[in-house]
Amino acid sequence: MTKVSFWLLGLVLGLSSCYYDNREDLYGSAGPCDTTAVSYTTHIKPLMDQQCVGCHGATAPSAGISLHDWASVKASVQGGRFVGSVDWQTGYSPMPKGGSKWTPCQISQLNAWVNKGMPQ
């Protein structure tokens, strides 16, 4: 059994591939955050698909809040709870549940998109 334990330990250590990566450095958003030409299609939708639509999809959405397309996201923002939840503001239910907070750049882009009237 000692031998098995030894090999198991070796396996875990050997297969370990610990990296110290972050999205900002690897994917180039470490520079100035671009909030000049933010649109739903290029900036907001990929975030929605990755972080929100799993629970807030088109069918049987969590809490009845659907975020699957431009119209539904716009309606949710206009409902007044969306930005506070994503920004983890006091008094709001922080989102995404079970996930980490959006990066400062992503939140800035969301705010810029809202301030520009939520263009498609």
Add this chain to the structure above:
Amino acid sequence: MRNAWLSLLALCPWAVLAQFPLGEELGHQSLRIVNQQAASGPGEGHLEFFIQHRFGDFAQGAYNAFGLDQSQIRLGLDYGLSDRLTLGLARSSWGKTSNGYFKYQLAGLRENRHWDLTWLSDVSVNGEASNVWGLEPFYYSHRLRYVHQLIVGRRWTPRFYAAVVPGVVHINLVDAASDPNDLLTLSAFARYRVQPHINLTWEMQNTLPSVSGAALTSPPMALGMEFIEGLHIFQLSLGNALSMNEAYISTANQGEWNAAHLRVGFNIVRRW
């Protein structure tokens, strides 16, 4: 067909031998409290199959039956290579995450000791499609997280058992450059025997804010009640955690600790 039935019949005595005995040490009654790993394993040659299920939170409202219309599920197997060494595999619907672990009981075992000391190492693989991540180029290593924990448990009385669990979670890919890849965690759990076949349980997980700089607003916490039914253990729980995976539960944002954001869940454990 006849051979298949005979094989099933042959398994029966084995199944009877592998029950969860009533009155067993509280530290050894099941491998999980609610989400948290306990110190013990199933014992040499025994296999446990577990189903973990979490509903939506109460904030879903009456239309979604206060969360019952939604669910997250996790299925897994634990096998005791020896009384000390346990191997496990599991798969969660949340994040399509699979994980494998080994758990080695350094001290305690099933002799009549007060203290348990167990080491747990776990690797998790997020299985979501690479286009969901929205990263190009995408590297497989982004999917991986590691957990190492030292489970220190003590039987205070024959009816009360409590443990603290210092640990570390390594996240290969974090969001911001300022986010730490290694998070120190501190968890705790307790189990209280109400009747020979009924226990009350409690658990809590948290990151250490002074190290990570990322304290959670509402750390995961759960209360549970477990019913020991011979070959099965049924665990009913009420908590705020959405994830059931060791690498995510203590580091990810969960629901707040208020009535609207609690969720009901259950675990079913079957031992062979």
